[in-house]
Amino acid sequence: xxxNTILQVFLVVAIVFINGAYGFEKQCFxxxxxxxxxxxxxxxxxxxxxxxxxxxxxxxxxxxxxxxxSVQTGSVNELVIKxxxxxxxxxxxxxxxxxxxxxxxxxxFSLKVAVQGIPGFVQITDQLYYVxxxxxxxxxxxxxxxxxxxxxxxxxYTAVTRNDRVTMQLxxxxxxxxxxxxxxxxxxGQKVRVRVIYYLDPAATNGEYPIGIHNYxxxxxxxxxxxxxxxxxxxxxxxxxxxxxxxxxxxxxxxxLSHPRRPNQQVFETGAFNIVMFATPTxxxxxxxxxxxxxxxxxxxxxxxxxxAYCEELRKKRATDDEGNTTLSLNIEIAMPGETPIxxxxxxxxxxxxxxCVADKTYWILAVLLGIALLIVTMVGMYVxxxxxxxxxxxxxxxxxTGF
Numbered sequence: 112x113x114x115n116t117i118l119q120v121f122l123v124v125a126i127v128f129i130n131g132a133y134g135f136e137k138q139c140f141x142x143x144x145x146x147x148x149x150x151x152x153x154x155x156x157x158x159x160x161x162x163x164x165x166x167x168x169x170x171x172x173x174x175x176x177x178x179x180x181s182v183q184t185g186s187v188n189e190l191v192i193k194x195x196x197x198x199x200x201x202x203x204x205x206x207x208x209x210x211x212x213x214x215x216x217x218x219x220f221s222l223k224v225a226v227q228g229i230p231g232f233v234q235i236t237d238q239l240y241y242v243x244x245x246x247x248x249x250x251x252x253x254x255x256x257x258x259x260x261x262x263x264x265x266x267x268y269t270a271v272t273r274n275d276r277v278t279m280q281l282x283x284x285x286x287x288x289x290x291x292x293x294x295x296x297x298x299x300g301q302k303v304r305v306r307v308i309y310y311l312d313p314a315a316t317n318g319e320y321p322i323g324i325h326n327y328x329x330x331x332x333x334x335x336x337x338x339x340x341x342x343x344x345x346x347x348x349x350x351x352x353x354x355x356x357x358x359x360x361x362x363x364x365x366x367x368l369s370h371p372r373r374p375n376q377q378v379f380e381t382g383a384f385n386i387v388m389f390a391t392p393t394x395x396x397x398x399x400x401x402x403x404x405x406x407x408x409x410x411x412x413x414x415x416x417x418x419x420a421y422c423e424e425l426r427k428k429r430a431t432d433d434e435g436n437t438t439l440s441l442n443i444e445i446a447m448p449g450e451t452p453i454x455x456x457x458x459x460x461x462x463x464x465x466x467x468c469v470a471d472k473t474y475w476i477l478a479v480l481l482g483i484a485l486l487i488v489t490m491v492g493m494y495v496x497x498x499x500x501x502x503x504x505x506x507x508x509x510x511x512x513t514g515f
Contacts, residue, residue, distance in 0.1 A: 134163070135226055136253040139244035148197040152244040154181070155189045155253070156226050165230040166190045168211040169223045169239075176233060179204060179211035194220045196246055218247040226258065237261050275315070277324065279401060279439040280306045284383045296446035297397075301386045305329065305399060307362065307439065309377040311370070326362040326379055328402040333389035335398050335440070344381070344401075358384035388445050399441040 134157040142151050156163045166181035166188050181190040192211055193203035200206065201213050213222045221243035228234055238258030281293045284302035297303065309324050327348030332340035343358045344351060351358060360382025368378035388395065 134159075134255075135166075135238070135240055135258060136255050137242050137244075138250045138253045139246075140249040141246075142193075145193065146195070149193055149195050149202060150220075150244060150246045152192045152194065152220075152242065153189065153253075154192075154224060154240075154242055155187050156181075158183065158186050158188055161228050163188065163226050163228065165227045167225050167227055167233075169225055171212040171214055171223055174223070177210060177212060179209045180230075190224065192222070194244070196220070219243050219245045225261065233261070235261060274312045276310050277403060277437070277439060278308050278310070279399070279441045280308070281399070281441060281443060282306045282380065293443070296444040297386050298446050298448060299386055299388055302383045303386060304383055305362075305381045305401065305441075307379045307401065307403065309379075311375045311377070313375045324377070324379070324403045326401055326403045329362075329381070329399065330401075331356065331397055331399050333391045333394040333396060333398065335400075335442075339389070339391075340400075343384070355387045356384045358382060386445060395445045397443050397445060399443075401439050403437055403439065 135154070136156070137152065137154045139150065139152050141147075142149070145151070154166055156166055158164060168177050168179035168190070169175065170177055179190070179192075181188040183189075191203065192201060192213065194200070194213055194215070195202050196215065196217070199215050201211055204211065211222055213220050215221075221241065224240050224242060225233060226238045226240065228237060237260075239261050240256050240258050242256065281297065282304040283289060283291050283293055284304055292306075293303065307324070307326050325348055327344060328342070328346050329344035330340045330342050332338075341354050341356070342352050343354060343356060344361050349361050351361060358381060362379045362381055365378040365380055366372070368376075370376060386397070389397075
């Protein structure tokens with residue numbers, strides 16, 4: 112080996128040692144094209160198959176993955192963040208969709224990033240970097256940083272269980288009590304809506320799980336069995352089926368009933384439709400069932416099922432892709448006009464209790480009272496008759512003695 116070759120190998124080893132295994136660098140500076148209070152932080156890493164394939168910001172509180180990720184430029188992955196100190200806000204990337212969880216303590220803003228060997232996964236072998244930008248003193252050039260193996264980071268928290276839940280309700284349409292949850296049997300012909308509420312765990316952090324749901328495949332039947340059911344909303348969540356129930360509008364997002372006006376909940380409702388009874392001799396019930404799946408969107412974005420293009424895209428997908436969907440069910444009794452109401456049972460299919468109508472006891476009580484009254488009247492009549500007879504006999508005896 113020549114002296115030149117030895118020198119080249121030595122220089123390569125020295126560079127790798129100085130720059131770290133991933134060659135991760137950062138530079139903090141003010142771009143003259145930006146406002147005076149906006150500063151730029153550039154992070155970059157040489158692409159290395161299976162070692163350094165992507166830079167991703169981590170949630171500073173929970174270390175959860177985020178959507179704030181690097182862009183590949185040639186053989187380098189680069190993540191650029193612009194920060195406005197006067198408003199303490201990240202301006203680039205878009206904060207609503209790519210929050211990098213930048214923290215600020217004047218004059219420095221900072222964040223935590225992971226250099227991933229495989230994009231889409233966080234592995235025990237990935238490297239963790241704490242990156243800061245001192246806005247009072249710009250970097251002269253790119254600065255090499257040393258990473259920490261994720262396995263050695265003591266700030267990762269134990270996973271917790273979040274208590275998010277989804278419920279389905281039947282809502283009254285029209286006065287009185289429009290918009291109220293129906294808690295008694297529904298009259299035949301009553302106008303109603305189906306409402307689905309997604310309750311979010313208030314302790315969950317932004318981006319921890321989707322904040323919305325897509326409702327589809329709404330069916331109704333005389334019972335929980337699959338046979339004999341009528342499809343009101345098809346698998347794509349948008350197309351309606353014309354039925355005697357006359358549902359004309361699919362699920363729509365209700366911002367007036369949702370977060371932030373009603374904290375930690377997202378509400379979705381169908382259009383109004385009629386209560387119709389199935390012509391089966393064994394049941395006076397309606398069993399509603401809907402499927403839903405989580406959707407990722409922000410509060411400010413139009414909801415996916417409000418977009419016709421999205422619905423068109425789902426027409427083919429929903430029929431074959433059931434992964435991740437969940438089913439809700441709701442059971443109600445139907446009351447005929449003039450019937451005495453009985454309590455509605457709403458809940459899981461396994462806990463449904465069918466109830467039969469019972470005869471009204473009012474008429475029996477009235478008949479008994481009338482019978483007693485008639486008996487009293489009869490007894491009084493007999494008493495009066497007997498008294499009159501006795502008095503008549505006494506008068507006749509007096510007349511005979513006096514000769515009158």
